[in-house]
Amino acid sequence: MCGTVYNQGNLVYSPDGNILFSPVGNKVNMFDLVKNRSSTLPIQTRWDVAVLALAPKGNLLLIIDERGFGALINLYRRVLLKRMVFHGPVAAAAFSSDGKLLATTHDGKARIWKTPGIEREFSAMTLWCETTSHHDDITTLTWSADSRYLLTGSKDMSVKVHEIKDYHERRVKLIPYRTLIGHASPLVAVFVSPDSKAIYSVSRDGTLLVRHAVDKSSDARDEDEEDADQRLPKAMEGALALGEEDSDHKINRFRITARHYFHQSSAQVTAATFFAPTQMLVVGYSNGVFEMWELPHFVNLQRLSVSNTAISTLAINQTGEWIGLGCAKLHQLLVWEWQSESYVLKQQGHFYDMNGVSHSPDGQYIATCGDDGKVKLWNAMSGFCFVTFSDHVSPASAVTFTKNGQVVVSASLDGTVRAYDLIRYRNFRTFTTPEPTQLSTLAVDPSGEFVCAASPDNFDIYVWSMQTGKLLDVLTGHSAPISKLVFRPDGMMVASASWDATVRLWSFMGRKKESEVLEHRRVVLALAFHPSGEQLAASTVDGDVCFWDTKELNQTGSIEGHRDVIVGQRLGMSQSTANAVNSKAFKSMSYSPDGSTLLCGGDSPVVLLYDTQTYVLVRAFKITRNRKFDGIDNGLPYRNMTEAGHIDEIDDYSDESDLESRKDTSLPGVKRGDLAKRSTPRQVRAKAVEFSPTGRGWAAATTEGLMIYSLDNEWNFDPFDLDAEITPDTVMDTLRARDFLVALVMALRLNEVPLIRQVYEAVPPVEIPLVTQGFPSRYVGRLLMFIATHSDTSPHVEFHLMWVNQLLIQHGPYLKRNIHQLQPALRNVQKSLRRVQGDLSKLCNENAYTLQFLLNRCRQARQKNEAATMKFLNEHIGPDHEEVTGLSEPSL
Incomplete structure (x- = not known):
């Protein structure tokens, strides 16, 4: 998923601090900040993900949705271990420092679960015990460094410290003076110092309380009368750890040793996180500002405004360098490196729905447009957006690449068609109509010379010249809005679909501007x-797909698509889903590059793939299983019916604690179900689908975001033709025997990257032609993919070039025959070589004068050596040219 980077919930980092986990709808995205890649876990929840919890070893990930349904995932294999039901919303979850226990919130209690170990168990997650209840819901919880204490903060403005007394007997008790009070608003976060001697608590009103364990024999009145500047150093010197006893074997009590305030006018604290090794506190506010403080002396390190809306969550990686920030209202995800004061990651998807998607000719980039009027370009390999065009002032309705891949053209409801240059990233052409009108669809011919756009208002088709930007022609003939425009691959004909139940084929290239009409029974939506x-x-519109012969102009076949589309039960829908005809039509279609399959999508939660020879359904892809959208459940939702109606139709905004969340934005006098109501149930739609030119994947612009489906899977362990005789030891024995070809093939079959790298670099350069000559063709793609990824971090440039050159020479016919399967590997090799070439050329250009200086110095040194040699020969060799012995040669 590329179009959305963050929705709600908390962010977590991997144990090495390089991967950031972000909840996106009912899925989880993984952003690799070092390799600059992103991927989506293949596990979904029933509702939007609200809580993430990662084990300290990084092997287990727990995701919990907003209704209390969880999933425990094995991150190494990306498989689901267990589905869990928490019987209510969960506000926070955290693994203990040793990874043996998991704590979750449940109303006013905290539940502790036993996590699965290495041994195979009957139940992967069992309930261990429950803690003492708060008077209100728990908002935050944290573990101490030794996993002996669990601290919880609640809306009742109190903090409780729970001690894990006996692991085997499942006993948890509160230590004396267990309830810590002093705040005047609900708790946002609670933290423990690394030595377990200080407790830090942050509340929504911007108050930070520092507590230390003090001796019970000390006089409380004297401490209260002391100055705060003197109280904190004194408490730090004599502080004891959690549960530690004094000389009289009495557990000490906690005292407030410092009280600090975050001075942000008319802003509340919405998120906070703590980095224990350096005791650095990061606080986010409702006005989009976050601050960094050094504890316990409360020294401000940095302050920065990153958004106009509230910061929903904060996270710090294990090295303390990168701070992750999420803004749920604008769907923003930021990673800030505070030491260098620069952004490591700054991503934001389309604020509203997407309307169009288009692949570049090489399949590396994807262009999308949305209702927010923006055109975004995404890297299909990394999943990141690298440029955004905001020139349109109204929703952008369509987008497409030109054939050369250097220009992106978009149409908008503001009545303009804009062309963007992908070299300088600017809008270099703007096409307008003679009269202001909205433009709903777009098409560009393969040569990139003609741009066509259609209007739903006057039913005309406008044709512009890309070179001059002038309007060339206006094609008229339709009597209803035009839904789709598409050029024939040779560029000699453009087809238009309309609501008047016709498809017209226009040949405007010749002198006669005639059009052929293909009659249909119903409204035509896609071509x-x-x-x-x-x-x-x-x-x-009735869900059928008709196939026409463009030469004979006759129908050759059809597909009854309404039989295959599965539509769920929607709110207010009294009839069965089998008899419903709404949303069973395809509004976007795309052929595969070889023409063997047809991809169809529309206003339904499924995308269908058909075979064009037999007209049968090959596979149905369900976009999402998120029940937050209307029409996901197939049956009638009787379980969600209450005395007041359906549970999703009941207003619950008045139960929110935040003033902004309690505001009613509905129109006065509007009843439930009226079309004038602002908040209506969202439905899953696939507004645009398109195959990649490589044929290895396809993309869909949906209400959930930009979804990319690919045949290229990434696994940590993916052996190929593996048998029992191939082990790392046998591979190393073969390499020591200098049988390089067999060792390389065995390493590729085992598919362990460190082993492949060791065998690959051990091959002598003189042996490369001989090894590639006998190299099996079926392993060429794997070797090319390895070279493409390994060359990014390896300094052996010439060595990689020799391998690539010999592979292309020896296996050229095989590569040409299987270009569709091997195109991703070849594209990655080309991308890697271009990057190396760009780095070397940039380095040489920046150091041109330095290189010239070094060459001149070498030339001068050589001339000086030659002159010294001639002088030596003239002085010590006689006229008879006899060598003089006993003389040492000069030092050159």
Whole structure:
């Protein structure tokens, strides 16, 4: 998922601090900040994810949705271990420092679970015990460094310290003076110092309380009369750890030793996190500002404004360098490196729904447009957005790449078509209509010379020249809004679909501007040309797909798509889903590069893949299982019915504690179900689908975001033709026997990257031609993919070039025959070589004068040596040219 980077919930870092886990809807995205890549875990929850908890070893990830349904995931294999039901919303969850226990919130209690170990168990997660109840819901919890104490903070403005007394007997008790009070608003976060001697608590009103364990024999009145500047150093000197006893074997009590305030006018604290090794506190506010403080002396380190809305969550990696910030209202995800004061990651998806998607000719980039009027370019390999165009002032309705891949063209409801240069990243052409009108669809011919756009208002098609930007022609003939425009692959014809139940084929390249009409029974919504240009697919409003022969202009076949589309039960829907006809039509279609399959998507939660030869369904892809959207459940939702109606139709904003959340934004006098109501149930839609030119994947612009489906899976361990005789020891024995070809093939079959690197670099350069000549063709793709990834971190540039050169020479025919399967590997190799070339050329250009100086010095040194040699020969060799012995040569 690329179009959305963060929705709600908390962020967590991996144990090495390089991977950031972010909840996106009912899924979780993994952002590798070092390799600059992102991926999505294949596990979904029933509702939007609200809480993430990662084990200290990084092997287990617990995700909990907003209704209390959880999933325990094995991150190493990316498989689901267990589904869990917490019987209510969970506000926080955290693994203990040793990873043996897990704490979750449940109303006013904290539940402690026993986590699974290495041994195989009947139940992967068992309930261990429950802690003492608070008077209100728990908002935060944390563990001490030794996993002996659990601290909880609640809306009742108190902090409780729980001691894990006996692990085997499942006993948890509160230590004396267990309830810590002093705040005037609900708790946001509670932290413990690394030595367990200080407790820090932060509340929503911007108050920080520092507590230390003091001796009970000390006079409390004298401490209260002391100055705060003197009280804190004194408490730090004589402080004891949690549960530590004094000389009289009495456990000491906690006292407030310091009280600090975050001075942010009209802003509340919304998030806080703590870095224990350096005792650095990071606090986020409702006005988009976050601050960094050094504890316990409360020294301000940094203050920065990153957003106009509230900061929802904060996270610090294990090295303390990167701070992750999430803003739920704007769907922003930021990673700030506070030492260098620079952004490591700064991503934001489309604020509203996406309307169009388009692949670049090489499949590396994806362009999207949305209702927010922005056009974004995404890297298909990394999943990151690298440029955003905000020139449109109204929703952007369509976007497409030109054939050369250097220009992106977009149409908008503001009546303009804009062309963007991908070299300088600027809007270099703006096409307008003679009269102001909205533009709903777009098409560009393969040569990139002609741009066509259609209007739903006057039913005309406008044709512009890309070179001059002038309007060339206006095609008229439709009597209803035009839904789709598409060029034939040879560029000699453009097809238009309209609500008047016709498809027109325009040949405006010649002198006669005639159009052929293909009659349909219903409204036509989508079109797609076969890569050969001899077949045209048209989708109608009744869910059928008609196939036409573009030469004979006759129908060759059809697909009854409404039989395959599964529509869930929606709110207010009294009839069965089998009889419903709404949302069973395809509004976007795309052929695969070889033309063997057809991809169809529309206003339903599924995307269908059909075979174009037999007209049968190959596979149905369900976009999401998130029940937050309307129409996901297939049956009638009787379990969600209450006396007041459906549970999703009951207003619960008045139960919120925040003033902003309690505001009612509905129109006065509006009843439930009226179309004038602002908040309506969202439905899952696939507004645009398109195959990648490589044929290895496809993308869909949905209400959940930009979803990319690929055939290229990434696994930590993925052996190929593996048998029992291939082990790392046998591979090393073969390498020591200098049988390089067999050792390399065995390493590729085992598919362990460190082993492949060791064998690959052990091959002598003179042996590369011989090894590649006998190298099996079926392993060429794997070796090229390894070279592409390894060359990014390896300094052996010439060594990699020799391998790539010999592989292309020896296996050229095989690469040409299997270009579709091997195109991702070849594209990665080309990308890696371009990056190396760019780095070397930039280095040489920046050091041109330095290189010239070194060459001149070498030339001068050589001339000086030659002159010294000639002088030596003239002085010590006689006229008869006899060598003079006994003389040492000069030092050159």
